Amino acid sequence: MSGKKDKSGRRVTPAALVLFVALVLFLWLAPGYLYPILASDIFSEEVQKRRESMYTGVITVWQVDTFEGGTGSRTAWLNRLLASLEKQYNGVYFVVRSMTPERAKTLLASGNESIMPDMLSFGRGLIENPEELLMPISEEYTTGLMPELIDACGGYALPWAFGGYAVFADSELAAKHGLGENISDLPQFLNKLGGPAKYGKTTRDIYALGISNTVKSVPGASLARLLEPGSLNGQYALRSNQEDTTENIWDSYNYSKSICAMLGTQRDIYRMAAAAGNNKLRSSVMLPVSGYTDLVACIGILKTQDEKKLDVMHNVLRLLCRTDTQNTLNLIGLFPAAVSALDIIYQEELLNRLFEELKKQRLLVPSVFASQEQIAEENKLMLEYLRTGAQKEQVQQFFSNISK
16 A cells, blocks of 8 residues: 655655654653653752752750759750751751760860760850860851950850849848848848847857859859948858858748848749749849849850861851840840840849849950869959958959950
């Protein structure tokens, strides 16, 4: 059988017609099958290139609580925050581990790189020589933070939160002896308190003011800056013994009532709230102590040559400084380091009062890089100054060095 003729008069054989139809079908259907395969290869190559240009792996952060926070866990807060950052990466994971200061100091001193963290969130008294351990932090990452906190971190860490001091006193005694809201009235008030008191069939010593004795902060400095030397010179004016931890001072104030007033921090506001919930709160007034703090939470990056990992850790710094991040610090009862978050609101009204007072003047903040031995000596210096008026020049030098 002869084939059909095309318009030119040439015959089209059945074989040619079948071939033509097959070619048309191929051109019509092939892209649907071939494109995904080709695109998959191109996509795989692109993914591989991106993986090679970006860090993938685990970044370990140690949270070292060198001072009492407000409420909750700083480790849990950081874990939640960094989990949100993980979503921006493909293959980057953050692990935040809680570490005691003693354990952290031991491991950091070991020099064993296999157990070292990548980042370190800490406060005063953990690191003495940051240049040996930490990467410098450029001004790019600290823009918008409180200048005094930046200075305290010396260019080797980024401050992300801080706390403050306040005096808590029995409200009945405050009303009886005319303690107002001015901290300068405190010595006159305290001088009317303290001494032996009947306790059942015996007597016990009651002290006017309790201050914790710690190697992690220098609470006495907050009062030494404001009060005259020797302001607390009575036999029962001040208690700050070796065993007087912050918890011990709180128990002595609120429960055993062996002290009439205490120098505390934002943590004690939450202790008061918990005691009130159990109907065990001593009725109290609070006098914020402004102008000084050494309760600073900061974060540093351990030395590394891995530029890809460094890029990710720099994004951690950026995230910590963001206003929306800083505004969530009310969840853990700490104050924001970012100026843009200074209108933060706390559930506890006393915490709002304390923060408002702290914002009224520039804070004096000592360097976060100090040894525990140095802090112990500073504590001894401040307590002796308050009790006897001695070491006046050294105390003045302490504050002068901060303000430079």
